[in-house]
Amino acid sequence: MRFRRAAGWIVTPAALGLCLIPPVATAFFRFLFPDVPDHLYTRSTMVTLLGQHLALVAISSLPAVIAGIGAGVAVTRRGGEEFLSLVKGAAAIAQTFPPAAVLALAVPALGFGTKPAVFALFLFSIFPVLENTIAGIRSVPPAVLDAAAGMGMGPVVRLLRIELPLAFPVILGGVRTAVVINVGTATLGAIVGAGGLGVPIIAGLVRFNPAFVLHGALVAALLAFVLDRSLRSLETRYGREA
Amino acid sequence: MIELTNVRKEYGETLAVEDLSLRIPTGTLCVLIGPSGCGKTTTLRMINRLVEPTSGSIRLDGSPVETRDVNELRRNIGYVIQQVGLFPHMTVSQNVATVPRLLKWDKKSTAARVNELLDLVGLDPGEYGEKYPSQLSGGEAQRIGVARALAADPQIVLMDEPFGAVDPLTRDILQSEFIKIQRKLKKTVVFVTHDIDEAIRMADTVVVMQEGRIVQADSPEDLLARPATSFVRDFVGADRALKRLARFAVADIMVPAEGLGVDLEATEIASEYRFPWVVDEDGRFVGWVDTDAVSAGTTVGEALHRVVAAEFCLREEGSVKDALSRMIHEGVQSLPVADGDGRLTGSVTLAAIQEFSTRGTAL
Amino acid sequence: MNRANRVVQALAGLGVVSLFFPSIVAKANRVVSGDAFPLWDLSPLFAALLLVAWVLLAVSVAGRTGPRVPAWIAIGLTLLHLLIIHMAPGWLDALGVTYSRISLGPHMWIGLFSVAFVLLDLQTRVRNRLFFLMVAAAIVTFAFSPAVQFLSTYLEFLGKRDRFLYEMGRHLMLLGWSVGTATVVGVGIGIGAWRRPILESPLFAFVNGVQTIPSLALFGLLIAPLAFLSMRFPVLRQWGLRGIGFTPAYIALTLYALLPIARNTYLGFAGVDPAVADAARGMGMDTKALFLQIYVPLATPVVLTGIRVAVVQAVGNVVVAALIGAGGLGSFVFQGLGQNAPDLIMLGVLPVLAMAILLDRFFAVIIPLLSPKGIPVQP
Numbered sequence: 013m014r015f016r017r018a019a020g021w022i023v024t025p026a027a028l029g030l031c032l033i034p035p036v037a038t039a040f041f042r043f044l045f046p047d048v049p050d051h052l053y054t055r056s057t058m059v060t061l062l063g064q065h066l067a068l069v070a071i072s073s074l075p076a077v078i079a080g081i082g083a084g085v086a087v088t089r090r091g092g093e094e095f096l097s098l099v100k101g102a103a104a105i106a107q108t109f110p111p112a113a114v115l116a117l118a119v120p121a122l123g124f125g126t127k128p129a130v131f132a133l134f135l136f137s138i139f140p141v142l143e144n145t146i147a148g149i150r151s152v153p154p155a156v157l158d159a160a161a162g163m164g165m166g167p168v169v170r171l172l173r174i175e176l177p178l179a180f181p182v183i184l185g186g187v188r189t190a191v192v193i194n195v196g197t198a199t200l201g202a203i204v205g206a207g208g209l210g211v212p213i214i215a216g217l218v219r220f221n222p223a224f225v226l227h228g229a230l231v232a233a234l235l236a237f238v239l240d241r242s243l244r245s246l247e248t249r250y251g252r253e254a
Numbered sequence: 255m256i257e258l259t260n261v262r263k264e265y266g267e268t269l270a271v272e273d274l275s276l277r278i279p280t281g282t283l284c285v286l287i288g289p290s291g292c293g294k295t296t297t298l299r300m301i302n303r304l305v306e307p308t309s310g311s312i313r314l315d316g317s318p319v320e321t322r323d324v325n326e327l328r329r330n331i332g333y334v335i336q337q338v339g340l341f342p343h344m345t346v347s348q349n350v351a352t353v354p355r356l357l358k359w360d361k362k363s364t365a366a367r368v369n370e371l372l373d374l375v376g377l378d379p380g381e382y383g384e385k386y387p388s389q390l391s392g393g394e395a396q397r398i399g400v401a402r403a404l405a406a407d408p409q410i411v412l413m414d415e416p417f418g419a420v421d422p423l424t425r426d427i428l429q430s431e432f433i434k435i436q437r438k439l440k441k442t443v444v445f446v447t448h449d450i451d452e453a454i455r456m457a458d459t460v461v462v463m464q465e466g467r468i469v470q471a472d473s474p475e476d477l478l479a480r481p482a483t484s485f486v487r488d489f490v491g492a493d494r495a496l497k498r499l500a501r502f503a504v505a506d507i508m509v510p511a512e513g514l515g516v517d518l519e520a521t522e523i524a525s526e527y528r529f530p531w532v533v534d535e536d537g538r539f540v541g542w543v544d545t546d547a548v549s550a551g552t553t554v555g556e557a558l559h560r561v562v563a564a565e566f567c568l569r570e571e572g573s574v575k576d577a578l579s580r581m582i583h584e585g586v587q588s589l590p591v592a593d594g595d596g597r598l599t600g601s602v603t604l605a606a607i608q609e610f611s612t613r614g615t616a617l
Numbered sequence: 618m619n620r621a622n623r624v625v626q627a628l629a630g631l632g633v634v635s636l637f638f639p640s641i642v643a644k645a646n647r648v649v650s651g652d653a654f655p656l657w658d659l660s661p662l663f664a665a666l667l668l669v670a671w672v673l674l675a676v677s678v679a680g681r682t683g684p685r686v687p688a689w690i691a692i693g694l695t696l697l698h699l700l701i702i703h704m705a706p707g708w709l710d711a712l713g714v715t716y717s718r719i720s721l722g723p724h725m726w727i728g729l730f731s732v733a734f735v736l737l738d739l740q741t742r743v744r745n746r747l748f749f750l751m752v753a754a755a756i757v758t759f760a761f762s763p764a765v766q767f768l769s770t771y772l773e774f775l776g777k778r779d780r781f782l783y784e785m786g787r788h789l790m791l792l793g794w795s796v797g798t799a800t801v802v803g804v805g806i807g808i809g810a811w812r813r814p815i816l817e818s819p820l821f822a823f824v825n826g827v828q829t830i831p832s833l834a835l836f837g838l839l840i841a842p843l844a845f846l847s848m849r850f851p852v853l854r855q856w857g858l859r860g861i862g863f864t865p866a867y868i869a870l871t872l873y874a875l876l877p878i879a880r881n882t883y884l885g886f887a888g889v890d891p892a893v894a895d896a897a898r899g900m901g902m903d904t905k906a907l908f909l910q911i912y913v914p915l916a917t918p919v920v921l922t923g924i925r926v927a928v929v930q931a932v933g934n935v936v937v938a939a940l941i942g943a944g945g946l947g948s949f950v951f952q953g954l955g956q957n958a959p960d961l962i963m964l965g966v967l968p969v970l971a972m973a974i975l976l977d978r979f980f981a982v983i984i985p986l987l988s989p990k991g992i993p994v995q996p
Contacts, residue, residue: 044841098624101737108973110933113966116950120959196831200937203954213837217861217941222841229837233830240829304899328901339896343914343989353900386991402900412899 024241028234031227032058041223053212053224058231064207065235068126068198072133073191080138080190081183084145085171096146103139111136111197119204129206133197137190144186148179181250188243195236199228209235255280256301256410256442261310263296263466270296272466274310278459280409281440285453288463289489294446297463298412301444302331314410329353332403332411332441336418338395340387346372346398347383353406371401376431393424400432404439413445417452429455450490454478454497462486474501495611499575504568507610508591508600513539516555523548531590531598532558538596539563567592568602578607622678624738625687628731629675632694635727636664641705643716644769648958652714653722656701659708663701667728670694674735688739694732698725699756702768718769720960769960770967777949777964785968787944791935795867796928799874803927804920806875807882817883824876832937835872839865840941866935866943873934874927881923885916918988925980932973936965 030036038052086092087099114135118128152175160170176183202210209232216224256278263271271293278284286294299305301312303324312319319327340349347368354364369379375397387395396416403411417425433456436443447453453460454474461471470482478498481487491497513533514525523530529542532554541560548557568577568591581589581604588603636656644651656664670693677687705719774781806824810817830838843865889912897911939947946965953961 044845094622094624095627098734098738102734105974108929108933108970108977110936110969110973112933112936112947112950113969116954116962117966119954120962192829196833199831199833203940203951210833213833214940216837217840222844225837226841229834229841232834233838236829236831236834237826302899304895325901325903328899330901333896333899335892335896335899337890337892339890339892339894341893341897341911342890343991345991352897352902356901356906388991399896 021241024234024237028231028238031231031234032062034058037227041227044223044226049221053215053227055211055215058212058227061207061209061211061228062231062235065195065198065209065232068129068133068201068206068208069191069194072130072198073137073187073194076134076137076190077141077187079134080141080186081145083138084142084149084183085176088146088149089167099142100146103143106135106139111193112200115197115200115204124205126201126206128204129198129201129208133194133201136197137194140189140193141183141186144189145179145183148182148186149175151182152178181247184243184247184250188240188247191243192236192240195232195239199232255315256444257313257316258297258300259311259313261297261300261307261312263293263300263305264308269466271300271307274466274468276461276468276471278442278444280315280442282458283436283443283445283456284459284461285445285447285457286461286463287447287450287453287489288469289448291465292463293466294463295414298414298444298446301410302328302333302412325356329356329406330408330410332406332408334399334403334411334413334416336415338399338419340390340395340398340402342387344386345383346385346387346390347379349387349398350402350405352402357406359406367405368401371405372398374404374435375401377401392420393428396420396424396428397431400435404435404441409442411441411443413443415447416445418447418449425452432456451497451500454501462489474498496575496578499578499607499611500573502574502610503570504572504574504577504591504602505570507574507606508568508570508602509606511590511598511601513537513590513598514543514554516540516553516558518554519552523554531601533598537598539567539590539592539598563592563596566590567596567598569593570599574602574607574610577602578604581607622687622738625678625735626675628735628738629671632671632674632728632731633668635724635731636667638724638727639722640701640724641709642720642722643709643714644718644720645716646718648956651716651720654709654712654714656724659705659712660701663697663704667694667697670697684739687735691732691735691739694728695736695756698728698732701725718772718960720769770963773958773960773964781949781964784944784946784948788932788935788946788969788972791863791866791870791938791943791945792928792931795870795935796874796924796931798867798871799878799927800924802871803875803878803923804882806879807920808886810879810883811886821880821883824879827872828876832869832873832934833940835869836865836937836941839868843868861942863943865941866938870931870934870938874931877926877930878920878923881926882916882920885919885923886912888919889915914989915992918984918992921980921984921987925977925984928980929973929977932969932976936969 030040034052034057037058041052083099087096111132115129115132118132122128122131156174156178157170160174165173198206198208199210199213201208202214209228212224212228213232216222216226216228256276258274258276261271261274262269274293274297276284286297288294296305300307301314301319303319306320340346341352344352347365350368350371351364354367359367368383372379372382377394377397382390382394382398387398390398396419399416403413417428420428429452436456445453445456454477457474459471460474460477462469462477464485470477470486472480472482475498477486478490478494481490481494487494511531513531514523516532516534523545525545528545530545531539532541532543534540540563541558543554543558548554566589568580568589570591570593577589581587587605588601590598591600591602593599638655639653640656641659642651642653656667670690674687674690674694677690702721702725709716709719806820810820827835840861844861893911893915894907897907902910935943935945936947936950939945939951946969949965950962951965953959953963953965
């Protein structure tokens with residue numbers, strides 16, 4: 013079991029690295045698809061595209077996490093409980109929206125480029141964080157909160173010292189879900205001109221070049237894996253401490 | 255008859271049951287009791303082969319259980335567990351009808367049998383038949399569990415802490431009712447519990463287990479009177495004399511008594527007691543009187559201390575232990591016994607209880 | 618209701634704010650971005666009516682009146698918004714604007730969104746079916762308004778009706794085939810993992826892993842080997858297996874639908890109360906009876922919920938499949954993006970949203986019907 017886990021930590025980044033080194037990648041794709049004219053997407057390097065992709069994910073996820081946790085906390089306070097069912101209803105409806113649709117709808121409003129992509133990604137990643145924040149806070153045993161109040165902890169202190177730390181693993185799970193969805197939706201960002209790893213995939217689809225497609229797809233998939241894995245291990249580490 | 259011979263169960267390195275031999279006569283209720291992990295539940299589950307013994311043999315009326323088809327075996331043994339395990343997606347009637355359906359009874363007989371059993375456990379078939387388990391209380395669910403186990407009229411019934419999951423009041427009621435059912439049906443019951451009071455109350459034979467072995471197997475009276483080891487003595491509890499008294503009814507030690515009439519004149523009092531009981535013209539208990547306080551010229555009725563018969567008198571089916579407890583509480587040396595209509599039928603004295611306890615026999 | 622319903626008041630506030638945004642956009646053709654008109658310019662009367670209605674709504678939930686008054690106001694607001702669409706062509710003509718199509722501006726979207734959520738919130742308090750039938754009726758009558766002819770999205774639809782139906786058909790076909798296959802395989806995986814716990818870890822690692830991969834990337838990853846295979850074995854081409862098109866989409870969509878179904882199947886079967894199983898075995902039920910009469914009925918609602926989740930997700934995933942030539946409503950979305958024609962995008966997006974919501978509601982209704990009675994089912 014430990015061997016498998018160590019293998020995962022070595023293999024995935026290694027594969028990622030190989031994809032990013034041009035000569036290695038070229039050789040690999042030449043081997044797979046000898047008949048294709050170009051083996052490497054040359055408009056920009058993979059590293060650049062990877063950077064763009066990560067930037068998209070980071071810029072949209074960070075505010076989404078803050079907003080999601082903030083809204084989740086607000087709705088679980090005594091003053092905000094009325095909004096809970098509305099927020100849950102909104103979240104349920106939002107989950108049925110396909111990411112591609114939201115991305116497409118953002119364009120008429122915000123034009124092409126990174127703006128609609130970031131906006132759509134932001135909107136999308138709020139909901140998993142929000143839902144998990146609500147679930148995590150609600151899973152804190154009321155007896156614990158009662159004891160804390162009894163010991164003289166005010167509501168803000170209770171939130172920061174008790175509720176959030178105990179809810180943290182669950183919230184982190186929501187963040188992980190949001191980030192993984194973001195990495196996926198960000199690949200579509202290429203369609204609206206936001207760059208990222210979707211660019212070589214689309215280029216490959218348009219020009220019938222499977223090498224481009226595979227290259228972009230591999231890096232995107234590996235990126236998703238690495239992020240998912242690291243966040244999962246963070247989750248288990250905090251879960252154990254809690 | 256259930257016969258276990260040299261039964262042994264190992265789980266890897268752990269020995270759950272070691273060299274256990276036991277004979278349970280037909281029509282008796284045998285309780286397996288002991289601390290957690292003593293092997294009582296494992297032993298029970300070997301009888302219907304939910305657990306297979308590592309070695310040794312189990313025979314039912316002479317035929318060994320290993321040779322029979324396991325499902326056919328289980329369909330002919332009743333099985334009741336603590337969490338009941340009612341099928342949540344079936345109605346009460348469907349639950350109770352499970353084994354008859356497995357045995358391919360026809361619909362009419364099954365329906366009739368279901369109604370019969372619901373009546374037996376004290377639930378109205380019309381009201382409960384179509385309910386779902388989620389709509390039942392704990393006590394009701396337990397009764398259905400028992401009904402379900404008895405549906406195909408098995409001779410043997412296995413019960414694993416069946417009344418453990420309900421509150422003490424409900425448990426007491428369920429125990430009384432099961433004792434009545436057992437008296438009527440005379441099944442061969444193997445009953446696992448960790449509650450010594452339950453064991454004493456219900457068992458014909460109590461089997462005390464410790465670490466996979468039988469330490470003592472006796473009737474409840476003998477178990478209480480003569481615990482075999484210090485473990486058994488501690489397990490049974492220091493108040494075993496009182497526990498023993500719980501087994502006996504007031505009817506076993508009462509003596510007939512007569513009350514003085516209400517209208518009796520002071521001069522006519524001929525009681526040997528100072529505080530005799532007083533009854534009305536129908537023989538119903540109304541209270542007691544201090545004979546020294548009845549002055550000349552008055553009747554008993556005027557010096558009478560009235561009490562409510564229902565609260566003050568003992569019932570014949572009540573336990574001797576409860577009678578003793580009342581006497582200590584009231585600070586009296588005797589108490590009257592009345593029947594359901596309130597008529598005085600006898601009395602019980604503290605002295606009689608004491609003598610009974612030491613001598614070990616009823617008068 | 619003795620406390621003020623702050624949710625509805627907040628939404629009413631949002632409604633008032635929306636009045637400051639443009640209401641109707643008039644365009645000469647599909648590509649031009651058009652002129653935006655706030656409601657005050659088009660019809661001060663209506664703007665005032667709406668303002669009053671929103672304020673009344675906020676006031677009506679502030680105190681002791683029951684939920685019926687706000688409900689009626691909400692219905693009124695819905696009608697007002699629909700009326701605006703109906704009257705808009707007339708207003709634009711009165712202003713002398715030349716246009717060939719109109720579309721809804723931010724005010725309409727925000728306003729309708731707010732009313733929808735007000736209705737949603739009130740629904741939990743007013744349990745009167747009649748109420749919602751009225752709302753539904755209002756929306757339906759709107760479809761007969763002559764103004765509809767001018768609505769840009771509708772015009773797009775008219776222009777492409779045959780193609781729309783074709784792509785809708787392809788969308789549904791991909792949906793059906795992929796979820797259908799995933800149901801068979803996913804239930805198998807779930808039950809397999811339940812019966813042989815050693816399989817649980819690797820099976821779920823695989824299924825979870827697949828979910829992590831971005832959909833476009835998965836489509837891409839499948840194209841390469843399929844293209845390779847179809848080039849090497851021409852006979853496969855004849856059977857319709859190509860690098861792009863239906864095949865990779867079908868495989869990828871099936872893989873995505875596996876996780877919710879497999880996970881819920883496993884949870885459904887493993888979650889059966891062990892006491893129930895013990896009692897059943899102890900009573901002499903053989904393995905087949907135990908499985909069919911106990912496990913299957915009790916696991917059914919959970920499994921069906923997994924299928925529900927898979928279906929709703931799949932509706933969205935199929936949109937991306939258009940990129941690899943599999944067709945579906947996504948083709949309108951991407952075409953619209955390419956031509957910078959928002960109305961075309963809407964032609965793709967609106968049916969997808971409607972399908973997702975309708976399918977979700979459909980499952981919400983039939984899951985309790987297909988599940989055994991007596992066990993609580995989550996809505």
